[in-house]
Amino acid sequence: xxxxxSGFSNPTVKYLRSLRExxxxxxxxxxxxxxxxxxxxxxxxxxxxxxxxMAEGRDPHPLIEGLEREVAGxxxxxITTTPDILSKITGKSNAQSVVGVFDEFDTSLGAVDRSGxxxxxxxxxxxxxxxxxxxLRTGDAVGAGGLILIDxxxxxxxxxxxxxxxxxxxxxxxxxxRWDDFVxxxxxxxxxxxxxxxxxxxxxxxxxxxxxxxxxxxxxxxGNESQGLPEAYEAECDLRVTMPMKGRADSLNAAVAxxxxxxxxxxxxxx
Amino acid sequence: xxxxxSGFSNPTVKYLRSLRExxxxxxxxxxxxxxxxxxxxxxxxxxxxxxxxMAEGRDPHPLIEGLEREVAGxxxxxITTTPDILSKITGKSNAQSVVGVFDEFDTSLGAVDRSGxxxxxxxxxxxxxxxxxxxLRTGDAVGAGGLILIDxxxxxxxxxxxxxxxxxxxxxxxxxxRWDDFVxxxxxxxxxxxxxxxxxxxxxxxxxxxxxxxxxxxxxxxGNESQGLPEAYEAECDLRVTMPMKGRADSLNAAVAxxxxxxxxxxxxxx
Numbered sequence: 001x002x003x004x005x006s007g008f009s010n011p012t013v014k015y016l017r018s019l020r021e022x023x024x025x026x027x028x029x030x031x032x033x034x035x036x037x038x039x040x041x042x043x044x045x046x047x048x049x050x051x052x053x054m055a056e057g058r059d060p061h062p063l064i065e066g067l068e069r070e071v072a073g074x075x076x077x078x079i080t081t082t083p084d085i086l087s088k089i090t091g092k093s094n095a096q097s098v099v100g101v102f103d104e105f106d107t108s109l110g111a112v113d114r115s116g117x118x119x120x121x122x123x124x125x126x127x128x129x130x131x132x133x134x135x136l137r138t139g140d141a142v143g144a145g146g147l148i149l150i151d152x153x154x155x156x157x158x159x160x161x162x163x164x165x166x167x168x169x170x171x172x173x174x175x176x177x178r179w180d181d182f183v184x185x186x187x188x189x190x191x192x193x194x195x196x197x198x199x200x201x202x203x204x205x206x207x208x209x210x211x212x213x214x215x216x217x218x219x220x221x222x223g224n225e226s227q228g229l230p231e232a233y234e235a236e237c238d239l240r241v242t243m244p245m246k247g248r249a250d251s252l253n254a255a256v257a258x259x260x261x262x263x264x265x266x267x268x269x270x271x
Numbered sequence: 272x273x274x275x276x277s278g279f280s281n282p283t284v285k286y287l288r289s290l291r292e293x294x295x296x297x298x299x300x301x302x303x304x305x306x307x308x309x310x311x312x313x314x315x316x317x318x319x320x321x322x323x324x325m326a327e328g329r330d331p332h333p334l335i336e337g338l339e340r341e342v343a344g345x346x347x348x349x350i351t352t353t354p355d356i357l358s359k360i361t362g363k364s365n366a367q368s369v370v371g372v373f374d375e376f377d378t379s380l381g382a383v384d385r386s387g388x389x390x391x392x393x394x395x396x397x398x399x400x401x402x403x404x405x406x407l408r409t410g411d412a413v414g415a416g417g418l419i420l421i422d423x424x425x426x427x428x429x430x431x432x433x434x435x436x437x438x439x440x441x442x443x444x445x446x447x448x449r450w451d452d453f454v455x456x457x458x459x460x461x462x463x464x465x466x467x468x469x470x471x472x473x474x475x476x477x478x479x480x481x482x483x484x485x486x487x488x489x490x491x492x493x494g495n496e497s498q499g500l501p502e503a504y505e506a507e508c509d510l511r512v513t514m515p516m517k518g519r520a521d522s523l524n525a526a527v528a529x530x531x532x533x534x535x536x537x538x539x540x541x542x
Contacts, residue, residue, distance in 0.1 A: 141520055246414030252409060
C-alpha cells in the first residue's frame with residue numbers, strides 16, 4: 001500500500017512524531033529508524049520496516065527502491081511526504097530522506113540463548129542512550145551475543161541509541177530485566193558445563209584485567225555512568241577485574257570500560 | 272571582589288550566556304565549567320576560575336567556600352545570583368549550583384613536550400564533543416600526555432566535551448593543529464632516539480593490534496566518526512593496526528577504538 005501525505009495535521013504524522021517520545025513509543029510498541037544506511041543495516045539483518053516514509057523529490061536510489069519493494073511485499077505501507085513534514089517527524093532540521101517504522105523486539109530474558117555466544121554484555125542503570133548504542137556496536141564487533149539491560153537503563157529504541165548502535169541493534173540480541181530476575185536466570189542456566197561467568201570492572205577486591213581467568217559464556221557487566229555498580233551487584237560477580245588508572249580519574253566512560261574489557265575477554269576466549 | 276546579580280539583562284549574564292556558543296567562546300577566549308565536581312577537579316590540577324558564579328540559597332559546602340577563597344585570592348570575581356539566572360547562563364533547567372569561568376588554554380603544538388609521556392592521543396576531524404571528552408578521560412586513565420586535535424574537531428571547551436572529560440581536560444595537555452603542521456612537528460622531534468611513532472587503527476595494510484611493535488612516544492590516532500582517517504593520513508602512519516571485527520560492522524566508535532588501542536599500547540610500553 002502506498003500513500004502520499006501533504007498535511008502537517010495528518011493523524012499518521014502525529015503518530016510518527018509521537019514515536020520520538022519514550023512513553024508513547026513504549027505504548028505503541030514501535031520505533032523509528034532514520035536514514036538509508038541504518039535501514040539497509042536492518043534489511044541485511046532480516047528486519048523490514050512496517051512503514052517506510054520517504055521525502056518526495058529525493059534523488060532515486062536503488063537501495064531505497066529495493067526497500068520499498070520489500071516493505072510492500074511484506075504488506076507494509078510506503079508513505080511519501082514533503083521534506084518539511086519528514087523533518088517534523090524526526091525533529092531534525094535537515095532530516096534524512098527516509099525513515100522506517102519497526103516493531104519493538106521481544107526483550108524478555110527468556111528469549112536469550114546464552115549458548116549462542118562466548119561473550120555477552122550487561123549494562124546496569126546505563127542512562128546515556130549514546131553509551132547504550134555504543135555498547136551494542138562494540139558487542140557486534142567482539143562477536144557478543146547481545147546486550148542485557150539491567151534495572152533502569154536508557155531506552156534502546158530511542159533515536160540516539162539506534163544511531164549510536166550503527167546497525168548493531170539489529171545484529172545483537174537485546175534483553176531487559178530487573179537484577180532480581182537476572183541473577184536467578186544467570187545462575188539457572190546449564191550450558192557447556194556452566195551457567196555463565198559474571199565479570200565486572202571494579203576497584204574492590206579485583207584482579208588485573210589482563211590475563212584474568214575468563215570463562216565462556218562470559219557476561220561482562222558495566223554500571224551506571226555516575227554511580228558505577230552497587231556493591232551488592234559486584235559481590236555477586238564471579239570475577240572482579242581492574243584496569244590500570246594512571247591519572248587522576250578512577251574510572252573510564254562506561255562504554256569504553258566495557259569495550260576494553262570485552263576485547264581482552266575476546267583475546268582469551270578466542271585463542 | 273564579590274557581587275550580586277539579580278537582573279536577567281545584566282551584561283555579565285549576557286556575557287556568560289554567550290560562552291555557550293562556540294564562536295563567541297572563541298572570541299572571548301574563555302569557557303564555562305559547570306558543577307562542583309568538575310571545579311574541584313580543576314582546582315586539584317592547579318586551575319582556578321577567573322570568575323565563580325553561585326546560586327544564592329544553596330546549601331553551604333566547604334569545597335565551594337574553599338573555591339571562593341581561592342578565586343578571591345587570585346584576584347578573580349565571585350558572583351552570586353538567582354537559580355533562575357544561573358539556569359539561563361548554563362541553558363539547563365536544573366542548573367548545577369556553581370559555575371566557573373576559565374581562560375582557554377594555550378593549544379599550540381609548540382607547547383607539547385612529547386618526552387613527557389609514552390602515549391599521546393591524536394584525533395582527526397572528530398566531530399562529537401562527547402567522543403572528544405571521552406578521549407581526554409581515557410588519556411588520563413592510560414597516563415597519556417595529552418590529546419592532539421587535527422583539522423576540524425569539535426570544540427574541547429564546549430560544555431559537553433568538558434563534562435565528558437570528567438576533569439581530564441585539566442590533566443591532559445591539549446593541542447590543535449592542521450595535519451600539514453602536525454606531520455613536520457612530529458617528524459622534527461628528537462627525543463629518546465626518535466621523533467615519535469604514529470599509529471592508526473586501520474583496515475588497510477594493517478597488522479593485528481595485539482602485540483604489535485609499539486614504540487614510545489606512541490601517538491595513537493583515530494579519525495572522523497563517519498569517514499575514518501583519510502588514506503593519505505593512514506599512509507603517513509608508522510604502524511597500522513587492526514582490531515578483530517567479528518560482526519557485521521567494520522568499525523568501532525572512535526573513542527572506543529582509541530581506548531582499546533591505548534590500553535594495548537599501555538600494556539606493551541609499561542611492561
